[in-house]
Amino acid sequence: MSETARLRRARVARIYDAGDTTVLLGPDGRAHQLHAESAQLARVVLGFLLQPRSPREVVAHVEALSGAALGEGSVVDQLLGLLLDAGAIERFEPDSAPAAPASPPRHDRVVLCLAGGVAAMHAPAMVARLLDRGFEVRVAATKNALRFVSAYALERLVHRPVAQDLYEGETAVPHIDLAAWADAVLVWPATATTLSRLATGNFDSIVSAVALATAAPVIIAPSMNAGMYARAAVQRNIEQLARDGLHVIHPSFGIEVADPPLDRPRKLGPAPPIEVVVQMLETALALRRAGTRVTPRSGAEWDQVYASERPERLPWYTDRVDDDLLASFERLAPRHALVLDIGTGLGTMAVAAAERGHRVVATDLSGRALEDARRRSPELSVLWLEDDITNTRRRSSFDIAVDRGCLHLLTPDAAARYAENLATLLAPGGHLLLKTHATEEGDRHGTMPHTAETLARLFGSAFEIVEDHASTFPGPAQAPAARLFVLRRA
Numbered sequence: 001m002s003e004t005a006r007l008r009r010a011r012v013a014r015i016y017d018a019g020d021t022t023v024l025l026g027p028d029g030r031a032h033q034l035h036a037e038s039a040q041l042a043r044v045v046l047g048f049l050l051q052p053r054s055p056r057e058v059v060a061h062v063e064a065l066s067g068a069a070l071g072e073g074s075v076v077d078q079l080l081g082l083l084l085d086a087g088a089i090e091r092f093e094p095d096s097a098p099a100a101p102a103s104p105p106r107h108d109r110v111v112l113c114l115a116g117g118v119a120a121m122h123a124p125a126m127v128a129r130l131l132d133r134g135f136e137v138r139v140a141a142t143k144n145a146l147r148f149v150s151a152y153a154l155e156r157l158v159h160r161p162v163a164q165d166l167y168e169g170e171t172a173v174p175h176i177d178l179a180a181w182a183d184a185v186l187v188w189p190a191t192a193t194t195l196s197r198l199a200t201g202n203f204d205s206i207v208s209a210v211a212l213a214t215a216a217p218v219i220i221a222p223s224m225n226a227g228m229y230a231r232a233a234v235q236r237n238i239e240q241l242a243r244d245g246l247h248v249i250h251p252s253f254g255i256e257v258a259d260p261p262l263d264r265p266r267k268l269g270p271a272p273p274i275e276v277v278v279q280m281l282e283t284a285l286a287l288r289r290a291g292t293r294v295t296p297r298s299g300a301e302w303d304q305v306y307a308s309e310r311p312e313r314l315p316w317y318t319d320r321v322d323d324d325l326l327a328s329f330e331r332l333a334p335r336h337a338l339v340l341d342i343g344t345g346l347g348t349m350a351v352a353a354a355e356r357g358h359r360v361v362a363t364d365l366s367g368r369a370l371e372d373a374r375r376r377s378p379e380l381s382v383l384w385l386e387d388d389i390t391n392t393r394r395r396s397s398f399d400i401a402v403d404r405g406c407l408h409l410l411t412p413d414a415a416a417r418y419a420e421n422l423a424t425l426l427a428p429g430g431h432l433l434l435k436t437h438a439t440e441e442g443d444r445h446g447t448m449p450h451t452a453e454t455l456a457r458l459f460g461s462a463f464e465i466v467e468d469h470a471s472t473f474p475g476p477a478q479a480p481a482a483r484l485f486v487l488r489r490a
């Protein structure tokens with residue numbers, strides 16, 4: 001053993017003392033028994049190695065205690081070899097130590113939603129794991145979940161009350177407040193009943209209400225017995241949830257409490273172990289962050305964006321048109337105007353225009369977004385069309401066009417085609433309302449913001465820039481700075 005390497009007591013060691021015997025359980029499952037003086041020596045050395053020390057320091061320590069000099073290959077050297085083999089001590093080399101597993105960004109906020117599955121009895125271990133990984137945790141639980149675990153235990157861990165009810169709790173409207181607080185919602189264990197509530201939009205438990213109300217990513221870990229899991233109704237609900245943009249974890253093979261305690265073959269249905277569920281949660285958050293940095297180009301890529309996230313959580317989502325955009329629109333749109341909404345997404349602008357009696361053509365690259373938009377407002381007569389504004393098939397002559405955050409996603413070539421097409425699509429005297437990121441936001445969002453100068457170059461003499469206002473892009477989490485331009489077709 002090198003004299004310079006340092007040793008320390010293993011962070012997790014399998015050791016017990018009984019009378020004058022010390023038992024070390026090795027990683028191979030073999031038990032090493034030390035008796036009498038050997039056991040005493042092991043206990044001294046293990047105590048001394050709670051701090052990292054070199055073998056020489058260990059020998060010096062034992063010599064000082066015993067008052068005897070120890071030579072080469074002494075009992076201490078042999079004992080250190082045995083303790084290392086048994087995993088009771090480990091080499092401590094801070095500089096070359098393997099990097100700790102990547103931590104999630106510190107203190108992402110997770111609402112752990114417990115439903116009444118048997119796995120809820122392990123909820124304190126789940127909370128401890130989440131805290132250990134750096135998450136700030138709050139807990140919501142159905143009445144049935146609290147048959148399996150005590151709110152008292154969970155509250156000792158998180159130092160907050162467990163939300164148990166929509167109508168009573170820490171705040172006036174607990175489910176909405178928790179939903180807004182969350183960076184992520186983890187429904188674990190998700191029972192068949194809770195899956196059904198989530199798939200059908202049923203808010204009558206605190207757990208389903210938080211998970212349905214939040215704009216944060218929702219990670220669902222179904223957990224139930226094999227028979228329940230295989231039911232067509234349960235599978236239908238699981239498929240629906242994945243289609244709705246929730247992250248649904250596949251189950252593992254595990255035990256069923258309905259089987260006799262000594263005869264429990266492993267069957268597919270229970271959620272994976274706690275550490276795996278937490279890894280999936282971290283993965284979902286990391287992929288989501290990485291995904292938002294790359295600008296999708298094709299319809300298929302945009303479809304993926306809309307499929308991977310609850311629409312309300314997308315950074316550009318708003319449930320009402322930005323005040324300044326709407327004010328400009330109302331001022332400039334003639335009565336019963338023919339309106340083009342470019343990159344309509346979930347159709348907020350298109351719907352507002354249709355509600356004001358205009359005829360609206362709403363286009364987007366993503367068929368999925370259009371389908372969603374159509375489903376949200378089926379009674380309104382908007383023409384929802386899959387179309388690429390940089391290569392459009394439209395030929396109508398529009399009175400007004402609106403672009404909230406589309407142009408700044410385009411490459412310079414595509415932006416040039418966009419400008420050419422708009423010159424064809426807008427009637428003389430018609431207006432283009434255009435919102436782009438302000439210059440300082442470009443780097444942060446990977447977009448190409450515009451200024452009055454760049455727009456003048458892009459549109460040439462086809463358009464006149466008649467207004468240029470400071471603005472923002474209100475979204476679910478933040479409101480990056482923007483410019484709102486009004487251009488008139490010459």
Ligand SMILES: Cc1cc2nc3c(=O)[nH]c(=O)nc-3n(C[C@H](O)[C@H](O)[C@H](O)COP(=O)(O)O)c2cc1C
Pocket residue numbers: 114115116117118119142143144145189190191192193194205223224225228257
């Ligand atoms: C001992 C026992 C264990 C249960 N374990 C599960 C389970 O793991 N998964 C599940 O979906 N339902 C399980 N159930 C049934 C649920 O508790 C029941 O469907 C309940 O309606 C769930 O309500 P909740 O989703 O509002 O908590 C279990 C029931 C009992 C009595």
